[in-house]
Amino acid sequence: MPEIKRRTWGKNGWAWYYTWKENGKWKSIQSKNKDDIKNQVQQIESRLQNFTHKDILPLFNASNEYFNVEQQNKIKEQDIHIGHLLDEKSMYQNHIETLGNIDLKKIDTIWLREFIKEKQKTLKTPYIKKIFHVFKKIYATNIKKGYAKSSPFIAEHFWEKRRSKYKRPKIDFNVWSFSKIQELISYVETKEVQMIFKLCTETACRPSESRVASRKNFMLLANNPYYKITNSLDRYKNIKSTKTENGVRDVSIGVDFKDEVVAYMNTLPKEQDYLFLNKRGNFIDLKRMTDELNKALAIMKNKYNLDPFVNRKTYMFRHWTASKWAYDGVFDNAMDLTETLGDSDTNFVYKTYIKAYKKNHNNHKISSYKDKNNKWSKPLDNSL
Secondary structure (H helix, E strand, O other): OOOOEEEEEEOEEEEEEEEEOOOOEEEEEEOHHHHHHHHHHHHHHHHHHOOEEEOOHHHHHHHHHHHHHHHHHHHHHHOOHHHHHHHHHHHHHHHHHOOOEEEHHHHHHHHHHHHHHHOOOOOOOOHHHHHHHHHHHHHHHHHHHEEEOOOOOOOOOOOOOOOOOOOOOOOOOOOOOHHHHHHHHHHHOOHHHHHHHHHHHHOOOHHHOOOOOOOHHHEEOOOOOOEEEEEEEEOOOOEOOOOOOOOEEEOOOOOHHHHHHHHOOOOOOOOOEOOEEEEOOOOOHHHHHHHHHHHHHHHHHHOOOOOOOOOOOHHHHHHHHHHHHHHHOOOOOOOHHHHHOOOOHHHHHHHHHHHHOOHHHHHHHHHHHHHOOOOOOOOOOOOO
């Protein structure tokens, strides 16, 4: 531990103090609380040891590297959309650039706590986290160049990871049966949105994966027809890769649904490859899907007093199918279901679907064991 000294002045004046050299200048801190100054010194030493670059690291240099080099390259490679870059630039210009051309070497946990505290006076936490994330990526340009060893931008140090209070209710399949799902979709206003929801129900794919469906994704001539999921849409309606690495997958479809798809394809111009487009030839808006679904749900509410069983309503068909597969025993292994859903979190899939809906009371192996060994009707054997 660096040396912390006690200094006195006058008759009663005293404090603990610490001095260090940074960028060729001597600096010092002092406090009457020794534990407080110890914590500050640890932060200072950790920060100084983190850098291999002797000169200052200006914010504006790092931001220029991030926005004009790294992000521009990603746009060229179509890894991100221009809209995403504009969102980040707006946050930077309004909340980070205003700090001036500060030396990034000054940033440590204490500095960041003060930065966040100041932002909390006018901004809500979710937006502050977005600013924090942009700042983190700007800072990281120095790590990539080898100027710094690690980053102080560790979210867990500033925000507790809260567990969601919302507990997803189990679906009652006696109420929300397949016929009710079918009826709900029938109340959706337009045929193309109906088909998107039917595809989500048939395959448990994500709405972003069904909206981008094309003729070539449907393997209708296979012995067992299937839907080949290869891409998804981002919020700007640009085609991108699937949400997870497991997202590229084949999911079988039934004969009835195959016939529905063929009939729908026959209504489209032969040169139209993507199946679900609006009148302008663009992909269907998520807002339009939500609006049409809300109207259909209102009809179901009025007719049966039924409420949706998920918060993200356009996801209800994916969730219903995944739950029904687990409930019916189509999948009793979380890894297999995770793969079919194109998910990456087997533990989440196990808790949400397999564990929640597995019907152990129907396990024939357990029932047979009890029939053989638990003979309650057999007279008691009182012999020693």
